[in-house]
Amino acid sequence: MPDLLSVKNLKIEATSYPPGEPPKVVTLVEGVSFNLEKGKVLGLIGESGAGKSTIGLSALAYGRGGVRITGGEVLLNGRDILKLDRGGINSVRGCHVCYVAQSAAAAFNPAHKLGDQVIEASLRHGIMSKEDAKKRALYLFRVLGLPNPESFGERYPHQVSGGQLQRAMTAMALCPNPELIVFDEPTTALDVTTQIDVLAAIKHAIEETHTAALYITHDLAVVAQISDDIMVLRHGKTVEYGTTKQVIEAPKEDYTRALVSVRQTKRDEASDQSGTLLKIDHVHAAYGNGFKVLHDVSMHLSKGQTLAIVGESGSGKSTLARVITGLLPPTEGRITFDGKELPKALKGRTNEELRRIQMIYQMADTAMNPRQTVRDIVGRPLSFYFGMHGGKKTERVGELLDQIEMGSRFLDRYPAELSGGQKQRVAIARALAARPELILCDEPTSALDPLVAEGILNLLMKLQEETAVSYVFITHDIAIVRAIADSVAVMHRGRLVRFGPKSKVLSPPFDDYTDLLLKSVPEMEIGWLERVLKTRRMESAGN
């Protein structure tokens, strides 16, 4: 059987314009080759900057921004699509090859109905009549498990949820009956419980329609569920390329082995959970418009330990952090810190109270002033809380940088000159500089690649051993909870579902929501998705 897509020796470059320097040509992808048969799925996996999206888009002969495909061939059914003119390319895109973007919320046009957008490519390429296209869209909405498929197409993008949009985007790609679909991290932006549904829908739909797919992701566990072959990429080059079974079960390269074994660290919880540092007592909170976000939440945290707050987006977990810091005063209830009740609002707290609770954010990028050096960023709390300056301050900043395993050579760097992981480390150093007793970590690793994230988690645990600092760790990732928590709070729709020591919360008997959450986390195991779906079906049949 001839290959549907055959990529040979692909080379992709971009021109970057560093300020004050002559333009520089950067090679993004080099020497990448692969083949894809009809109806098969190839997973492209790697960390950010590995070139996986760039390779995916080359199947549509498309380069984002200033990206150019400068070498190699992309053969679709034996024809090199890189040699086509604009009209030729347009007859391939949206007809033979379709694309599913990472953020469907941004990729749908807010001004048009979903149905019109889903059938647009089919109509414009003259593949089917409007009636047929509408019928096919309806069929696809059903296959993808969208609610009210008959009226779904009449809605606007802002009227449906993120998971539904992602499925609608898949329907849009499948509608013209393409031979190949490029999925660019289609589930990365979704909650785990939503991700599993979308993943199952995508898998079902491509099997049903015999469409081939390039599935791009950074999550090996996800790609193991859906692809026949896997290609591991790093820095624009192929690391390993083989069948899914071989890559997952017998990886040849060290890098792949690291990816497979990532996030398998587990820590036992502290046995003694007395000596309360933070106590949250029947807290209710609402936004300015009267919308209630927290309902009667109570939990507590012992000194030198970690409390993981886990939940999906909209569960109120970040709001709880804002309540603890005083940014959003609770409408009812109280927060006790080290035996003393904290003033509700930030304004009412003393400097000393502020110093003892510090915070690390999800996006280290936006939490740092881009025009300050690492020295200024980390030094600021030193002068603010301790009145340090001059040589003493520099010395202390150097110590802190050693503590986060970076060293004083980073003193005069700007945030833009640091990698994502380094920025998050600097943010940790800034929090540590105040010598806090409690650090609130709001998803500090969710924007990072798995290996980098693991480094940050290990650092946080090391710092806890050294300084006995306590953490409230907000996350949506059960694997992280397993790795670092002593006690766990599960939140759902602004309410506390479950709270207690880790061993108790994460073992049966479960409530329905915790059960769903735990079962939705992809495992590094081929056939996991089928297994979960099967037990789900049995359960629903049993009900």
Add this chain to the structure above:
Amino acid sequence: MESGPITGPVLTDGVAGETVPRSADLSGVPAKPNPAAATGEIGGTFWRRFVLRRPLVALILQRLGLSVGLLFAVSLMIFGGIEALPGDFATTYLGQSATPQAVENIRKDLGLDRPWSERYLSWLGGAVKGDFGTSWASKNSVSEQIGNRLGNSLFLAFFAALISVPLAVGLGMLAVQFRNRLPDKIINVISLAAISLPEFFIGYLLIMFFAVQLGVATFPATVYDSMTLSERLSAIALPVATLVLVVLAHMMRMTRAAILNVMSSAYVETAELKGLGTFRIIARHAAPNAVAPVINVIALNLAYLVVGVVVVEVVFVYPGMGQYMVDAVTVRDMPVVQACGLIFAAFYIFLNMAADILAILANPRLRHPR
């Protein structure tokens, strides 16, 4: 009152280049309904509940209310501003050598001896009913005289808008399609040149070429009641051309910037990856989302066409509101100046309100709440 900006409309928000300063999809729509709140528990007053349930109606009612309030504020400012002007009608009318007694008599005749708050209220009461009092200079009804003049001004503005708006939007879209290529550059340079020249200069240039040297156009552009429509149209050809040249560049560049801003969004990439043609991408996927900022700048320019034609009317000796107002200012004929000021302000506020409401309507999030 002021005599209008001299070199065409001011570039609001500093839009001169590629970027749109405000987010394209929501500019002009400061208040967004909270999507979470629509389904959640809603507390608060009746108005707050209404805002959450019917965001669109609430926003439009808000705009209407604001506009009426603003108009009253402006009426107060016009009256107060004119009160504060040095010199008065009596001294201008009687000349330098007038006796204090004569000046006093005239002031009494015109009711200027009453306190200003009383005069303001009686003026406002009349204005609300459409009665702007009697001109001090000609002793005629101001409303009657303005009625004629306003018709002429609107006639001129209407034809200028009819030509300039489609032309500007079309050229803007064309410039996007040929972005950074020759047609784009030509459109940019010519429109920039037109906006950079003061309108009286453009006016005189046009008169020199088309009326004096080629003799194909009519000058002066004075119109009479007895003229037929075609005679009128040929008379206003040059002033309309001047106005079009003045307002074109601003609208064209804003259209271009707004569409370019939208063109870099993810949904335009989606459209591109559907294999759609460039024009369809611009017209169907980019344009609807660029409408709000473009409507704003169009409204601003329409308002300028009505309010700012003073200079053009004087250059072309066109009997419109602008000329009437300039004449009234020179003789301190306050009822006329006040009436003209209030009518200009009303047009300005109304057009901006209309732009705001259209921008709200162009936002699918507000048109189709969850």
